[in-house]
Amino acid sequence: MASNISNMMLDRFLLAREMAIAGYVSQIITLETTLSYKQLRRVYDSIKTSGVERCRSGRAVRSGSTIIQSNLDKLQASMLMQLYRTIGGEDVLKKTNIDALNQAYRMYCALRYEIPGYEHRSFRQLSITDAWCLADELRSNLAMIEHCPYCDLEFFMSTNARLVSTRQECPFCKRQPHEEEEMNEIHP
Numbered sequence: 001m002a003s004n005i006s007n008m009m010l011d012r013f014l015l016a017r018e019m020a021i022a023g024y025v026s027q028i029i030t031l032e033t034t035l036s037y038k039q040l041r042r043v044y045d046s047i048k049t050s051g052v053e054r055c056r057s058g059r060a061v062r063s064g065s066t067i068i069q070s071n072l073d074k075l076q077a078s079m080l081m082q083l084y085r086t087i088g089g090e091d092v093l094k095k096t097n098i099d100a101l102n103q104a105y106r107m108y109c110a111l112r113y114e115i116p117g118y119e120h121r122s123f124r125q126l127s128i129t130d131a132w133c134l135a136d137e138l139r140s141n142l143a144m145i146e147h148c149p150y151c152d153l154e155f156f157m158s159t160n161a162r163l164v165s166t167r168q169e170c171p172f173c174k175r176q177p178h179e180e181e182e183m184n185e186i187h188p
């Protein structure tokens with residue numbers, strides 16, 4: 001029993017270490033690992049002592065409305081969250097899967113680098129913390145992956161997104177999947 005508990009603690013510390021190196025903010029690490037801030041401080045200290053560099057991009061926990069402000073943001077969120085769902089399966093709609101999210105994020109960064117124009121400086125890259133925030137919205141039904149009947153692609157839709165156009169429009173073909181249904185409701 002005691003060894004089970006210490007194994008569990010070890011798993012949590014290892015997950016916290018992995019998340020800290022990947023650049024997740026403390027708030028998310030404590031939430032996912034249930035470690036205290038004091039325990040997390042020890043994790044940070046041990047990383048520092050071992051000389052491993054922690055990724056420091058994107059320190060804020062943001063909602064979909066702040067992350068997705070343009071069509072380009074929505075394209076990136078769609079790419080990242082589709083990779084995440086493909087790797088983690090439908091279970092990610094019920095529970096956040098950190099391993100799948102880390103893998104999806106690494107692929108997103110690699111793809112972003114390969115697609116011409118994506119590496120441009122003015123094209124803001126989503127942080128791993130942003131990725132978690134989007135995944136959290138997906139898990140809590142505040143966001144969904146919609147299918148566009150016009151271009152047959154899937155895209156990420158946050159119900160939090162501020163602008164109606166950013167929220168409902170397919171980022172690939174710029175049409176609204178439900179526009180005909182809505183038109184029919186107005187003009188039956």
Ligand SMILES: [Zn+2]
Nearest residue numbers: 148151170173
């Ligand atoms: Zn479309």
